[in-house]
Amino acid sequence: MGGQADHSDTGKESLCDVLVIGGGPAGSTIAALLAEKGHRVTLLEKDRHPRFHIGESLLPANLPLFDRLGVRAQIEAIGLTKRGAEFVSPWHDHHQSFEFADAWDKSLPFAFQVRRSEFDRILIDNAQRKGAQVVQGCRVRKVDLAASRGPRIEAEHEDGRRQSWRSSYLVDASGRDTFLGNRLRIKHRNRKHNSSAVYAHFRGARRNEGKKEGHITIFWFAHGWFWFIPLTDGATSVGMVTWPQYMKTRSGSLREFLLDNIAQCSELAKRLEEAELVTDVEATGNFSYACDHSHGRNYLLLGDAYAFIDPVFSSGVMLAMNSAFAGATAIDISLRNPKQAVGALAEFDRLMKHGPKVFSWFIYRVTNPTLRNMFMAPRNFLRVKEAVLSVLAGDIFGKTPIWGSIRIFKAVYYISALINPSSSIRAWRRRKKNILYVEDQLEVEGR
Numbered sequence: 001m002g003g004q005a006d007h008s009d010t011g012k013e014s015l016c017d018v019l020v021i022g023g024g025p026a027g028s029t030i031a032a033l034l035a036e037k038g039h040r041v042t043l044l045e046k047d048r049h050p051r052f053h054i055g056e057s058l059l060p061a062n063l064p065l066f067d068r069l070g071v072r073a074q075i076e077a078i079g080l081t082k083r084g085a086e087f088v089s090p091w092h093d094h095h096q097s098f099e100f101a102d103a104w105d106k107s108l109p110f111a112f113q114v115r116r117s118e119f120d121r122i123l124i125d126n127a128q129r130k131g132a133q134v135v136q137g138c139r140v141r142k143v144d145l146a147a148s149r150g151p152r153i154e155a156e157h158e159d160g161r162r163q164s165w166r167s168s169y170l171v172d173a174s175g176r177d178t179f180l181g182n183r184l185r186i187k188h189r190n191r192k193h194n195s196s197a198v199y200a201h202f203r204g205a206r207r208n209e210g211k212k213e214g215h216i217t218i219f220w221f222a223h224g225w226f227w228f229i230p231l232t233d234g235a236t237s238v239g240m241v242t243w244p245q246y247m248k249t250r251s252g253s254l255r256e257f258l259l260d261n262i263a264q265c266s267e268l269a270k271r272l273e274e275a276e277l278v279t280d281v282e283a284t285g286n287f288s289y290a291c292d293h294s295h296g297r298n299y300l301l302l303g304d305a306y307a308f309i310d311p312v313f314s315s316g317v318m319l320a321m322n323s324a325f326a327g328a329t330a331i332d333i334s335l336r337n338p339k340q341a342v343g344a345l346a347e348f349d350r351l352m353k354h355g356p357k358v359f360s361w362f363i364y365r366v367t368n369p370t371l372r373n374m375f376m377a378p379r380n381f382l383r384v385k386e387a388v389l390s391v392l393a394g395d396i397f398g399k400t401p402i403w404g405s406i407r408i409f410k411a412v413y414y415i416s417a418l419i420n421p422s423s424s425i426r427a428w429r430r431r432k433k434n435i436l437y438v439e440d441q442l443e444v445e446g447r
Protein backbone atom coordinates (compact mmCIF):
# COMPACT_ATOMS: atom_id res chain seq x y z
CA MET A 1 0.00 0.00 0.00
CA GLY A 2 1.23 3.46 -0.69
CA GLY A 3 0.31 7.10 -1.02
CA GLN A 4 -2.68 8.05 -3.12
CA ALA A 5 -1.05 9.23 -6.33
CA ASP A 6 1.99 6.96 -6.10
CA HIS A 7 1.47 4.77 -9.13
CA SER A 8 4.92 3.29 -9.68
CA ASP A 9 6.08 2.41 -13.13
CA THR A 10 8.83 -0.13 -13.69
CA GLY A 11 9.25 0.83 -17.33
CA LYS A 12 7.66 -2.33 -18.63
CA GLU A 13 4.86 -2.64 -16.12
CA SER A 14 2.96 -0.12 -14.08
CA LEU A 15 2.36 -1.15 -10.49
CA CYS A 16 -0.66 -0.67 -8.28
CA ASP A 17 -2.36 -2.32 -5.32
CA VAL A 18 -5.72 -2.78 -6.99
CA LEU A 19 -6.58 -2.70 -10.66
CA VAL A 20 -10.26 -2.23 -11.51
CA ILE A 21 -11.66 -3.23 -14.91
CA GLY A 22 -14.59 -0.97 -15.77
CA GLY A 23 -15.79 2.48 -14.70
CA GLY A 24 -19.53 1.85 -14.25
CA PRO A 25 -21.22 2.24 -10.83
CA ALA A 26 -19.46 -0.81 -9.36
CA GLY A 27 -15.95 -0.01 -10.59
CA SER A 28 -16.04 3.71 -9.84
CA THR A 29 -17.44 3.09 -6.36
CA ILE A 30 -14.82 0.55 -5.31
CA ALA A 31 -12.04 2.66 -6.83
CA ALA A 32 -13.14 5.70 -4.79
CA LEU A 33 -13.45 3.71 -1.55
CA LEU A 34 -10.09 1.94 -1.82
CA ALA A 35 -8.23 5.08 -2.90
CA GLU A 36 -9.74 6.86 0.09
CA LYS A 37 -8.34 4.13 2.32
CA GLY A 38 -4.86 4.83 0.95
CA HIS A 39 -4.48 2.03 -1.61
CA ARG A 40 -2.96 2.72 -5.02
CA VAL A 41 -5.87 2.10 -7.36
CA THR A 42 -5.92 2.12 -11.15
CA LEU A 43 -9.26 2.00 -12.98
CA LEU A 44 -9.34 1.18 -16.70
CA GLU A 45 -12.49 2.06 -18.66
CA LYS A 46 -12.81 1.09 -22.32
CA ASP A 47 -15.25 3.92 -23.15
CA ARG A 48 -15.10 7.61 -22.38
CA HIS A 49 -17.59 9.24 -20.05
CA PRO A 50 -20.17 10.60 -20.60
CA ARG A 51 -21.47 7.60 -22.55
CA PHE A 52 -24.92 6.05 -22.88
CA HIS A 53 -25.84 3.17 -20.56
CA ILE A 54 -29.20 1.60 -19.83
CA GLY A 55 -30.39 1.41 -16.20
CA GLU A 56 -31.85 4.79 -15.32
CA SER A 57 -34.13 4.09 -12.37
CA LEU A 58 -32.48 4.00 -8.94
CA LEU A 59 -33.68 2.74 -5.56
CA PRO A 60 -33.93 4.50 -2.19
CA ALA A 61 -31.21 2.17 -0.86
CA ASN A 62 -28.80 3.94 -3.22
CA LEU A 63 -29.02 7.13 -1.19
CA PRO A 64 -27.05 6.08 1.90
CA LEU A 65 -24.36 4.85 -0.52
CA PHE A 66 -24.27 8.28 -2.23
CA ASP A 67 -23.92 9.86 1.22
CA ARG A 68 -20.98 7.61 2.06
CA LEU A 69 -19.33 8.49 -1.25
CA GLY A 70 -20.10 12.20 -0.75
CA VAL A 71 -21.94 12.56 -4.08
CA ARG A 72 -25.59 12.88 -3.00
CA ALA A 73 -25.89 16.61 -3.87
CA GLN A 74 -24.47 16.03 -7.36
CA ILE A 75 -26.85 13.13 -8.05
CA GLU A 76 -29.77 15.14 -6.72
CA ALA A 77 -28.88 17.93 -9.17
CA ILE A 78 -29.19 15.63 -12.21
CA GLY A 79 -32.01 13.36 -10.98
CA LEU A 80 -35.79 13.44 -11.00
CA THR A 81 -37.18 12.51 -7.59
CA LYS A 82 -38.72 9.03 -7.69
CA ARG A 83 -41.11 8.54 -4.78
CA GLY A 84 -42.54 5.20 -5.82
CA ALA A 85 -43.76 2.88 -8.54
CA GLU A 86 -47.00 2.41 -10.42
CA PHE A 87 -48.24 -0.90 -11.83
CA VAL A 88 -50.68 -0.99 -14.74
CA SER A 89 -52.27 -4.27 -15.81
CA PRO A 90 -54.61 -4.94 -18.72
CA TRP A 91 -56.28 -7.60 -16.53
CA HIS A 92 -57.24 -5.12 -13.81
CA ASP A 93 -59.43 -2.05 -14.00
CA HIS A 94 -57.28 0.26 -11.88
CA HIS A 95 -53.67 1.47 -11.64
CA GLN A 96 -51.81 0.56 -8.46
CA SER A 97 -49.28 2.97 -6.98
CA PHE A 98 -46.82 2.34 -4.19
CA GLU A 99 -44.87 4.96 -2.28
CA PHE A 100 -41.49 4.15 -0.74
CA ALA A 101 -42.54 6.33 2.24
CA ASP A 102 -44.88 3.46 3.20
CA ALA A 103 -42.06 0.91 3.43
CA TRP A 104 -41.04 -0.57 6.79
CA ASP A 105 -38.21 1.92 7.27
CA LYS A 106 -39.78 5.34 6.70
CA SER A 107 -36.41 7.08 6.46
CA LEU A 108 -35.88 6.08 2.81
CA PRO A 109 -38.85 7.74 1.06
CA PHE A 110 -37.41 8.41 -2.40
CA ALA A 111 -34.77 7.70 -5.02
CA PHE A 112 -33.87 9.28 -8.37
CA GLN A 113 -34.35 8.67 -12.08
CA VAL A 114 -31.11 9.59 -13.85
CA ARG A 115 -29.47 9.70 -17.22
CA ARG A 116 -26.71 7.16 -16.78
CA SER A 117 -24.28 9.18 -18.89
CA GLU A 118 -24.41 11.93 -16.23
CA PHE A 119 -24.68 9.61 -13.24
CA ASP A 120 -21.75 7.40 -14.22
CA ARG A 121 -19.62 10.46 -14.95
CA ILE A 122 -20.22 11.80 -11.42
CA LEU A 123 -19.12 8.47 -9.95
CA ILE A 124 -15.97 8.10 -12.07
CA ASP A 125 -14.96 11.73 -11.44
CA ASN A 126 -15.41 11.05 -7.73
CA ALA A 127 -13.06 8.05 -7.97
CA GLN A 128 -10.43 10.25 -9.60
CA ARG A 129 -10.93 13.00 -7.02
CA LYS A 130 -10.43 10.48 -4.23
CA GLY A 131 -7.03 9.54 -5.68
CA ALA A 132 -7.65 6.64 -8.03
CA GLN A 133 -5.77 6.75 -11.32
CA VAL A 134 -8.55 6.70 -13.93
CA VAL A 135 -7.64 5.80 -17.49
CA GLN A 136 -10.48 6.08 -20.01
CA GLY A 137 -10.47 4.80 -23.57
CA CYS A 138 -8.42 1.83 -22.39
CA ARG A 139 -9.75 -1.71 -22.83
CA VAL A 140 -8.39 -4.61 -20.81
CA ARG A 141 -7.48 -7.38 -23.22
CA LYS A 142 -5.72 -10.04 -21.16
CA VAL A 143 -5.10 -11.00 -17.56
CA ASP A 144 -2.79 -13.56 -16.04
CA LEU A 145 -4.05 -14.42 -12.58
CA ALA A 146 -1.40 -17.07 -11.99
CA ALA A 147 1.55 -14.69 -12.43
CA SER A 148 3.98 -15.02 -9.51
CA ARG A 149 3.86 -11.43 -8.21
CA GLY A 150 0.10 -10.85 -8.48
CA PRO A 151 -2.28 -10.47 -11.42
CA ARG A 152 -0.76 -9.15 -14.64
CA ILE A 153 -3.09 -7.07 -16.78
CA GLU A 154 -2.66 -6.07 -20.41
CA ALA A 155 -4.75 -3.30 -21.89
CA GLU A 156 -5.04 -1.44 -25.16
CA HIS A 157 -5.46 2.33 -25.42
CA GLU A 158 -7.71 3.89 -28.09
CA ASP A 159 -4.66 4.79 -30.17
CA GLY A 160 -3.56 1.15 -30.24
CA ARG A 161 -0.83 1.53 -27.59
CA ARG A 162 -0.51 -1.49 -25.30
CA GLN A 163 0.22 -1.13 -21.59
CA SER A 164 0.70 -3.65 -18.78
CA TRP A 165 0.02 -3.45 -15.07
CA ARG A 166 0.91 -5.63 -12.12
CA SER A 167 -1.40 -5.43 -9.11
CA SER A 168 -1.92 -7.21 -5.81
CA TYR A 169 -5.64 -7.45 -6.46
CA LEU A 170 -7.80 -7.44 -9.57
CA VAL A 171 -11.42 -6.28 -9.53
CA ASP A 172 -13.65 -7.21 -12.44
CA ALA A 173 -16.38 -4.56 -12.70
CA SER A 174 -16.77 -4.94 -16.47
CA GLY A 175 -20.58 -5.23 -16.33
CA ARG A 176 -22.35 -7.48 -18.81
CA ASP A 177 -19.08 -7.85 -20.72
CA THR A 178 -18.24 -10.26 -17.84
CA PHE A 179 -14.54 -10.11 -18.63
CA LEU A 180 -13.34 -12.69 -16.08
CA GLY A 181 -16.55 -14.71 -16.18
CA ASN A 182 -15.92 -15.40 -19.86
CA ARG A 183 -12.19 -15.99 -19.61
CA LEU A 184 -12.41 -18.27 -16.57
CA ARG A 185 -15.49 -19.97 -18.07
CA ILE A 186 -17.41 -19.53 -14.84
CA LYS A 187 -20.40 -17.65 -16.30
CA HIS A 188 -23.63 -19.60 -16.75
CA ARG A 189 -26.98 -18.58 -18.09
CA ASN A 190 -29.76 -18.53 -15.51
CA ARG A 191 -31.91 -21.60 -16.17
CA LYS A 192 -34.78 -20.18 -14.14
CA HIS A 193 -35.09 -16.96 -16.07
CA ASN A 194 -34.55 -15.50 -19.50
CA SER A 195 -35.55 -12.21 -21.01
CA SER A 196 -34.64 -9.59 -23.59
CA ALA A 197 -35.23 -5.87 -23.82
CA VAL A 198 -35.86 -3.28 -26.53
CA TYR A 199 -35.70 0.37 -25.49
CA ALA A 200 -35.45 4.02 -26.52
CA HIS A 201 -36.10 7.56 -25.31
CA PHE A 202 -39.24 9.56 -26.12
CA ARG A 203 -40.04 13.25 -25.75
CA GLY A 204 -43.52 14.57 -24.97
CA ALA A 205 -44.81 11.48 -23.09
CA ARG A 206 -47.71 12.12 -20.74
CA ARG A 207 -46.43 11.83 -17.20
CA ASN A 208 -48.15 11.31 -13.90
CA GLU A 209 -48.89 14.50 -12.04
CA GLY A 210 -47.80 15.93 -8.70
CA LYS A 211 -45.82 13.69 -6.37
CA LYS A 212 -46.20 10.77 -8.76
CA GLU A 213 -44.47 12.55 -11.63
CA GLY A 214 -41.19 10.74 -10.98
CA HIS A 215 -42.71 7.28 -10.38
CA ILE A 216 -41.52 4.46 -12.58
CA THR A 217 -44.53 2.84 -14.27
CA ILE A 218 -44.54 -0.86 -15.10
CA PHE A 219 -47.11 -1.81 -17.74
CA TRP A 220 -47.77 -5.54 -18.06
CA PHE A 221 -48.86 -6.72 -21.50
CA ALA A 222 -49.42 -10.04 -23.26
CA HIS A 223 -45.70 -10.65 -23.96
CA GLY A 224 -44.03 -9.32 -20.83
CA TRP A 225 -43.90 -5.78 -19.50
CA PHE A 226 -42.77 -2.22 -20.29
CA TRP A 227 -40.93 0.31 -18.16
CA PHE A 228 -41.73 4.03 -18.33
CA ILE A 229 -39.03 6.11 -16.63
CA PRO A 230 -39.40 9.90 -16.70
CA LEU A 231 -36.11 11.80 -16.78
CA THR A 232 -35.43 15.29 -15.51
CA ASP A 233 -34.93 16.97 -18.91
CA GLY A 234 -38.37 15.99 -20.24
CA ALA A 235 -37.26 12.76 -21.96
CA THR A 236 -38.81 9.44 -20.98
CA SER A 237 -37.08 6.09 -21.18
CA VAL A 238 -39.40 3.37 -22.43
CA GLY A 239 -38.39 -0.26 -22.69
CA MET A 240 -40.10 -3.54 -23.45
CA VAL A 241 -38.92 -6.63 -21.59
CA THR A 242 -40.03 -9.82 -23.22
CA TRP A 243 -39.09 -13.43 -23.81
CA PRO A 244 -36.25 -14.12 -26.26
CA GLN A 245 -38.67 -16.42 -28.12
CA TYR A 246 -41.00 -13.50 -28.71
CA MET A 247 -38.07 -11.36 -29.89
CA LYS A 248 -37.53 -13.96 -32.58
CA THR A 249 -40.93 -13.21 -34.09
CA ARG A 250 -39.61 -9.78 -35.16
CA SER A 251 -39.56 -9.37 -38.92
CA GLY A 252 -38.96 -5.62 -39.32
CA SER A 253 -36.58 -3.19 -37.64
CA LEU A 254 -36.20 -2.85 -33.88
CA ARG A 255 -37.96 0.50 -34.14
CA GLU A 256 -41.00 -1.06 -35.81
CA PHE A 257 -41.00 -3.90 -33.30
CA LEU A 258 -40.97 -1.52 -30.33
CA LEU A 259 -43.67 0.75 -31.77
CA ASP A 260 -45.92 -2.17 -32.80
CA ASN A 261 -45.73 -3.62 -29.33
CA ILE A 262 -46.37 -0.27 -27.66
CA ALA A 263 -49.52 -0.12 -29.78
CA GLN A 264 -50.55 -3.49 -28.25
CA CYS A 265 -50.28 -2.05 -24.74
CA SER A 266 -53.14 0.44 -24.79
CA GLU A 267 -52.45 2.23 -21.48
CA LEU A 268 -48.82 2.87 -22.46
CA ALA A 269 -49.88 3.85 -25.99
CA LYS A 270 -52.14 6.52 -24.45
CA ARG A 271 -49.23 7.93 -22.46
CA LEU A 272 -47.17 8.11 -25.67
CA GLU A 273 -49.92 9.46 -27.96
CA GLU A 274 -48.22 12.84 -28.34
CA ALA A 275 -44.68 11.60 -27.88
CA GLU A 276 -41.85 11.50 -30.36
CA LEU A 277 -39.10 8.90 -30.49
CA VAL A 278 -35.86 10.84 -30.05
CA THR A 279 -33.17 8.15 -30.00
CA ASP A 280 -32.30 5.05 -31.92
CA VAL A 281 -33.93 1.89 -30.64
CA GLU A 282 -31.52 -0.46 -28.93
CA ALA A 283 -31.87 -4.03 -27.72
CA THR A 284 -30.16 -6.53 -25.50
CA GLY A 285 -30.90 -10.21 -25.09
CA ASN A 286 -30.36 -13.28 -22.89
CA PHE A 287 -29.14 -11.14 -20.02
CA SER A 288 -29.91 -13.46 -17.14
CA TYR A 289 -26.76 -15.14 -15.86
CA ALA A 290 -24.47 -15.65 -12.88
CA CYS A 291 -20.88 -16.67 -12.31
CA ASP A 292 -20.01 -19.79 -10.30
CA HIS A 293 -18.05 -17.83 -7.73
CA SER A 294 -17.56 -14.22 -6.72
CA HIS A 295 -13.85 -14.25 -5.91
CA GLY A 296 -10.56 -16.13 -6.07
CA ARG A 297 -7.14 -15.78 -4.42
CA ASN A 298 -6.38 -12.33 -5.81
CA TYR A 299 -9.49 -11.21 -7.65
CA LEU A 300 -13.13 -10.52 -7.18
CA LEU A 301 -16.18 -9.85 -9.35
CA LEU A 302 -18.63 -7.02 -8.74
CA GLY A 303 -22.08 -5.99 -9.97
CA ASP A 304 -23.08 -7.25 -13.39
CA ALA A 305 -19.66 -8.83 -13.87
CA TYR A 306 -20.83 -11.37 -11.27
CA ALA A 307 -24.57 -11.71 -12.00
CA PHE A 308 -27.59 -10.08 -13.55
CA ILE A 309 -31.16 -11.32 -13.58
CA ASP A 310 -33.73 -8.82 -14.83
CA PRO A 311 -34.37 -5.08 -14.61
CA VAL A 312 -38.00 -5.19 -13.39
CA PHE A 313 -37.31 -3.93 -9.86
CA SER A 314 -34.52 -1.49 -10.86
CA SER A 315 -32.10 -3.27 -8.55
CA GLY A 316 -29.00 -3.40 -10.81
CA VAL A 317 -27.22 -0.16 -9.91
CA MET A 318 -27.94 -0.55 -6.19
CA LEU A 319 -26.63 -4.14 -6.17
CA ALA A 320 -23.57 -3.08 -8.19
CA MET A 321 -22.74 -0.24 -5.78
CA ASN A 322 -23.46 -2.36 -2.75
CA SER A 323 -21.15 -5.06 -4.07
CA ALA A 324 -18.45 -2.39 -4.41
CA PHE A 325 -18.81 -1.39 -0.75
CA ALA A 326 -18.60 -5.06 0.29
CA GLY A 327 -15.65 -5.64 -2.06
CA ALA A 328 -13.77 -2.60 -0.76
CA THR A 329 -14.03 -3.88 2.81
CA ALA A 330 -12.88 -7.39 1.79
CA ILE A 331 -9.90 -6.12 -0.23
CA ASP A 332 -8.85 -3.59 2.41
CA ILE A 333 -8.85 -6.30 5.08
CA SER A 334 -7.06 -8.79 2.80
CA LEU A 335 -4.29 -6.32 1.88
CA ARG A 336 -3.73 -5.04 5.41
CA ASN A 337 -4.05 -8.32 7.23
CA PRO A 338 -3.83 -11.33 4.90
CA LYS A 339 -4.65 -13.70 7.82
CA GLN A 340 -8.17 -12.27 7.90
CA ALA A 341 -8.67 -12.53 4.13
CA VAL A 342 -10.61 -15.81 4.16
CA GLY A 343 -13.25 -14.52 6.59
CA ALA A 344 -13.51 -11.16 4.81
CA LEU A 345 -14.01 -12.81 1.42
CA ALA A 346 -16.60 -15.24 2.84
CA GLU A 347 -18.61 -12.28 4.11
CA PHE A 348 -18.23 -10.58 0.69
CA ASP A 349 -19.51 -13.74 -1.00
CA ARG A 350 -22.51 -13.92 1.35
CA LEU A 351 -23.48 -10.34 0.44
CA MET A 352 -22.99 -11.00 -3.29
CA LYS A 353 -25.45 -13.91 -3.17
CA HIS A 354 -27.98 -12.24 -0.89
CA GLY A 355 -29.19 -9.49 -3.27
CA PRO A 356 -29.84 -11.63 -6.37
CA LYS A 357 -31.49 -14.28 -4.15
CA VAL A 358 -33.95 -11.83 -2.58
CA PHE A 359 -34.90 -10.17 -5.87
CA SER A 360 -35.04 -13.37 -7.91
CA TRP A 361 -38.05 -14.77 -6.02
CA PHE A 362 -40.08 -11.73 -7.11
CA ILE A 363 -38.51 -11.50 -10.59
CA TYR A 364 -39.30 -15.13 -11.49
CA ARG A 365 -42.97 -14.56 -10.61
CA VAL A 366 -43.59 -11.02 -11.82
CA THR A 367 -45.53 -12.13 -14.89
CA ASN A 368 -47.43 -14.79 -12.93
CA PRO A 369 -51.14 -13.96 -12.45
CA THR A 370 -51.04 -14.83 -8.74
CA LEU A 371 -48.25 -12.38 -7.92
CA ARG A 372 -49.74 -9.80 -10.26
CA ASN A 373 -53.07 -10.02 -8.40
CA MET A 374 -51.28 -9.59 -5.08
CA PHE A 375 -49.42 -6.53 -6.37
CA MET A 376 -52.63 -5.03 -7.74
CA ALA A 377 -54.51 -5.53 -4.45
CA PRO A 378 -51.92 -5.02 -1.72
CA ARG A 379 -52.85 -5.57 1.95
CA ASN A 380 -50.76 -4.68 4.93
CA PHE A 381 -51.79 -7.40 7.37
CA LEU A 382 -48.84 -8.41 9.55
CA ARG A 383 -46.92 -5.61 7.75
CA VAL A 384 -46.45 -7.59 4.53
CA LYS A 385 -46.96 -4.55 2.29
CA GLU A 386 -44.37 -2.55 4.23
CA ALA A 387 -41.95 -5.48 4.00
CA VAL A 388 -42.42 -5.94 0.24
CA LEU A 389 -42.00 -2.19 -0.25
CA SER A 390 -38.72 -2.40 1.65
CA VAL A 391 -37.54 -5.03 -0.84
CA LEU A 392 -38.66 -2.80 -3.72
CA ALA A 393 -36.73 0.06 -2.09
CA GLY A 394 -33.64 -2.17 -1.99
CA ASP A 395 -33.53 -2.10 1.82
CA ILE A 396 -32.44 -5.73 2.11
CA PHE A 397 -28.97 -5.54 3.62
CA GLY A 398 -28.04 -5.04 7.25
CA LYS A 399 -30.35 -5.67 10.17
CA THR A 400 -33.77 -5.18 8.63
CA PRO A 401 -36.73 -6.83 10.43
CA ILE A 402 -38.75 -7.49 7.25
CA TRP A 403 -38.06 -11.20 6.76
CA GLY A 404 -40.91 -12.64 8.87
CA SER A 405 -43.44 -10.59 6.90
CA ILE A 406 -41.80 -11.54 3.60
CA ARG A 407 -42.22 -15.21 4.53
CA ILE A 408 -45.91 -14.58 5.21
CA PHE A 409 -46.25 -12.82 1.81
CA LYS A 410 -44.68 -15.83 0.11
CA ALA A 411 -46.94 -18.24 2.02
CA VAL A 412 -50.02 -16.27 0.87
CA TYR A 413 -48.68 -16.47 -2.69
CA TYR A 414 -48.28 -20.27 -2.54
CA ILE A 415 -51.70 -20.77 -0.92
CA SER A 416 -53.36 -18.53 -3.56
CA ALA A 417 -51.63 -20.49 -6.31
CA LEU A 418 -52.92 -23.77 -4.81
CA ILE A 419 -56.46 -22.42 -4.62
CA ASN A 420 -56.41 -21.81 -8.40
CA PRO A 421 -54.60 -24.92 -9.64
CA SER A 422 -55.61 -24.73 -13.30
CA SER A 423 -54.52 -21.09 -13.67
CA SER A 424 -51.27 -21.84 -11.80
CA ILE A 425 -50.45 -24.86 -13.97
CA ARG A 426 -51.17 -22.87 -17.13
CA ALA A 427 -48.91 -20.06 -15.91
CA TRP A 428 -46.16 -22.55 -14.97
CA ARG A 429 -46.30 -24.22 -18.40
CA ARG A 430 -46.25 -20.87 -20.19
CA ARG A 431 -43.27 -19.69 -18.21
CA LYS A 432 -41.35 -22.94 -18.77
CA LYS A 433 -41.70 -22.42 -22.50
CA ASN A 434 -40.98 -18.70 -22.36
CA ILE A 435 -37.66 -19.01 -20.57
CA LEU A 436 -36.21 -21.51 -23.03
CA TYR A 437 -32.85 -20.46 -24.38
CA VAL A 438 -32.90 -18.88 -27.83
CA GLU A 439 -29.73 -18.11 -29.76
CA ASP A 440 -29.10 -14.40 -29.26
CA GLN A 441 -29.96 -12.79 -32.58
CA LEU A 442 -30.16 -9.26 -31.40
CA GLU A 443 -28.04 -6.64 -32.91
CA VAL A 444 -27.62 -3.20 -31.51
CA GLU A 445 -29.04 -0.67 -33.92
CA GLY A 446 -27.63 2.81 -33.92
CA ARG A 447 -25.92 4.51 -30.97
Ligand SMILES: Cc1cc2nc3c(=O)[nH]c(=O)nc-3n(C[C@H](O)[C@H](O)[C@H](O)COP(=O)(O)OP(=O)(O)OC[C@H]3O[C@@H](n4cnc5c(N)ncnc54)[C@H](O)[C@@H]3O)c2cc1C
Pocket residue numbers: 021022023024025026027044045046047053054055056057058059138139140141173174175176177179197239284287302303304305308311314315316317318320
Ligand atom coordinates in the same frame (compact mmCIF):
# COMPACT_ATOMS: atom_id res chain seq x y z
C1 LIG B 1 -32.54 -3.59 -20.30
C2 LIG B 1 -31.95 -3.22 -18.98
C3 LIG B 1 -32.56 -2.25 -18.18
C4 LIG B 1 -32.02 -1.92 -16.93
N1 LIG B 1 -32.65 -1.00 -16.13
C5 LIG B 1 -32.15 -0.75 -14.89
C6 LIG B 1 -32.76 0.22 -14.04
O1 LIG B 1 -33.75 0.87 -14.40
N2 LIG B 1 -32.21 0.44 -12.82
C7 LIG B 1 -31.10 -0.23 -12.40
O2 LIG B 1 -30.65 -0.01 -11.28
N3 LIG B 1 -30.49 -1.12 -13.19
C8 LIG B 1 -30.98 -1.39 -14.42
N4 LIG B 1 -30.34 -2.27 -15.23
C9 LIG B 1 -29.11 -2.90 -14.74
C10 LIG B 1 -27.95 -1.92 -14.73
O3 LIG B 1 -27.77 -1.40 -16.03
C11 LIG B 1 -26.69 -2.65 -14.27
O4 LIG B 1 -27.01 -3.54 -13.23
C12 LIG B 1 -25.59 -1.71 -13.79
O5 LIG B 1 -25.21 -0.81 -14.79
C13 LIG B 1 -24.39 -2.53 -13.32
O6 LIG B 1 -23.30 -1.72 -13.03
P1 LIG B 1 -21.82 -2.29 -13.22
O7 LIG B 1 -20.91 -1.21 -12.74
O8 LIG B 1 -21.72 -3.64 -12.64
O9 LIG B 1 -21.67 -2.48 -14.79
P2 LIG B 1 -21.75 -1.40 -15.97
O10 LIG B 1 -22.59 -0.26 -15.56
O11 LIG B 1 -22.16 -2.12 -17.18
O12 LIG B 1 -20.27 -0.87 -16.12
C14 LIG B 1 -19.26 -1.70 -16.67
C15 LIG B 1 -18.20 -0.82 -17.28
O13 LIG B 1 -17.10 -1.64 -17.65
C16 LIG B 1 -16.58 -1.19 -18.89
N5 LIG B 1 -15.84 -2.31 -19.49
C17 LIG B 1 -16.35 -3.48 -19.94
N6 LIG B 1 -15.37 -4.28 -20.39
C18 LIG B 1 -14.21 -3.59 -20.24
C19 LIG B 1 -12.85 -3.89 -20.53
N7 LIG B 1 -12.48 -5.05 -21.09
N8 LIG B 1 -11.90 -2.97 -20.25
C20 LIG B 1 -12.24 -1.78 -19.70
N9 LIG B 1 -13.53 -1.44 -19.41
C21 LIG B 1 -14.50 -2.34 -19.66
C22 LIG B 1 -17.82 -0.78 -19.66
O14 LIG B 1 -17.52 0.13 -20.69
C23 LIG B 1 -18.67 -0.15 -18.55
O15 LIG B 1 -18.46 1.25 -18.44
C24 LIG B 1 -30.85 -2.59 -16.48
C25 LIG B 1 -30.23 -3.55 -17.29
C26 LIG B 1 -30.78 -3.88 -18.51
C27 LIG B 1 -30.11 -4.92 -19.35
